[in-house]
Amino acid sequence: NKYVTTKNHIDGAPKESDFELQSTILALSVEPGSNDVIVKNLYVSIDPYQLNRMKSYSSSQKAINLSTRHSPGQVIDAYGAGKVVASANPGFEKDDLVVGMIGWEEYSVVRGSSMLKKVAKEFPLSYHVGILGFSGLTAYGGFYNVCKPQKGEKVFVSAASGSVGNLVGQFAKLFGCYVVGCAGSKQKVDLLKDKLGFDDAFNYKEESDLKSALKRYFPNGIDIYFDNVGGEMLEAAVDNMNISGRVAVCGVISEYTGTGRRSAPDMLDVVYKRLTIQGFLAADHMCVYTDFISLTSDHLRHGTIHPLEDISQGIENIPMAFAGLFHGDNIGKKMVQIAED
Ligand code: NDP
DSSP states (O other), rough: EEEEEEOOOOOSOOOOOGGGEEEEEOOOOTTTTTEEEEEEEEEEEOOOOHHHHHHHHHHHHHHHHHHHHOTTTTTOOEEEEEEEEEESSTTTTOOOOEEEEEEEESSEESSSSSSSHHHHHSSSSSGGGTSSSSHHHHIIIOOOOOOHHEEEEEESSTTTTTHHHHHHHHHHHHHHHHEEEEEESSSHHHHHHTOOOSSSSEGGGSSSSSSHHHHHHHHTTTTEESSSHHHHHHHHHHHTEEEEEEEEOOOOGGTSSSSSOOOOOOOOHHTTTOOOEEEEOOGGGGGGHHHHHHHHHHHHTTOOOOOOOEEEEEEGGHHHHHHHHTOOOOBBEEEOOOOOO
C-alpha cells in the first residue's frame, strides 16, 4: 500500500522535497465483527488546512488544539472518495462508492463507519470530493449561515477561483447578490467573469494598494466579505465594509506559511461600523447538510452551477499538487486521482 508522508515538520511554504512516498504490506481482507471497511482510494482531496497540521510543535500549538497534529512518517489523513473492497461493517458492501476521511494512500482501512458515507452514482465521483463535498458545505454553510445575506447585498470573495471561493461566488449570484472576486492571475479573473457569472473580478497581484482597489470595485462599500486569505486583504476589506457588514473568516491561507503578514484590521472600524467578524468551520454547519446537497444537486441537474475541478493524476504527484496550492497553481477544487473510477 503506497502512501505519502512528510519527512519532517513543515514550518514555511511546503516543498515537494518535504514529502516522500512509502509503502507497507496491507492485506485486503477484514476481520469479521471488526466493523472495518477497506476502501480503494480513487480521489483524494488536497487542502490548505493540512499544512497547519504538519507544522512543528511550537508553530502549530494553536492549530493542534483544533485538529489532530500530523507526525512525520504517518499517513496523511485526507478527505476523499473511493470504492469499498472489503467490509466487516453491515452498512457497507464490496463495490459501494463512498466519501469520507481516508488518506493520501492507495487503500485506507476505515475503522467504524462514522467517517464514511455511501454516495449514489448520479454525479461523477469527483463531485463528492468538491462541489458536493466539504468544499461545497464550507461555501454553503459559510455564505448562508455566517454571512446571513440579503438579496442585492454586495459581496467580496478572496481566493475566488479556488475550491471554496468559486462556490461562494456562485451561491451568492444565485441568491441575488452583487459579487466581486479577487484571484492571482488574468486567466483566473477571466474565468470568474466569463464562465462563473461574477459581476466583476480583479488580479490582486497587480494592485499596489488593496484598499483603493476595493474602493474602485465597491464605490458604495462591501456588505459581506468572505475571507479565504487573511493578511492585508482582510485589512483592506474591513476598511471598505459598510455599517453592519459581516466578515466570514473561512481561512487565512496567506498566513499559513508564515511568510505573509498577520492581519491586523482597524478595530475602530469594527466598532464604529458595528461589524461582525466570525470564524467558522464547515463541520459547524452539518445542520444545513441536507439543504446544501439538495440545492446544489438541483443546480447541477439544471446546469445552473458550474463544478470547477483541478485534478492531477497519480499518487506520486500529491506533493506537487499540495505545494502548488500555496503558489496559486490550482483553479478550482484541487484533488489527485489515484486510481481509475
Ligand atoms: P483553494 O482552492 O482556494 O486554493 C488555495 C488558493 O489560495 C490558491 O489557488 C491561491 O489562489 C490562493 N493563495 C495561495 N496563497 C495565497 C496568498 N499568500 N495570498 C492570497 N491568496 C493565496 O483552497 P480552498 O478553497 O480549499 O481553501 C480556501 C480557504 O478556505 C483556505 O484558507 C482554507 O484553509 C479555508 N478552508 C476553511 C474551511 C473551514 O472549515 N473553515 C474548510 C475548507 C477550506 P490565487 O491565485 O487567487 O492566489
